[in-house]
Amino acid sequence: ATPDILKGIHLSMASRIVKLLKVTGIKSGTALLTGGLALDSGLLAAIQEEMVAEKVTITARSHPDSIYAGAIGAALWGEFRHRKLAALTERAVA
DSSP: OHHHHHHHHHHHHHHHHHHHHHHHTOOEEEEEOOSTTTTOHHHHHHHHHHHHHTTOEEEEEOOGGGGGHHHHHHHHHHHHHHHHHHHHHHHHHO
């Protein structure tokens, strides 16, 4: 059934995410989901379920604006690069 397939996908993704968290060595705190799947309640539930199974004490959370984190980061990086290139162009002209 479709819900079972979707839950399997969520659990697979959650397993990988929790393994990545374990590799970082972080023992406690809160992990914020960002990006397009940040508001997927099924994925968040699967991550929390996987954390309990793996005995990870990190709390997974999401925020309605967390889907914009990547876009905000890209905009900030683009602004930084724009300033850097403008400064280099000014030096080359002078």
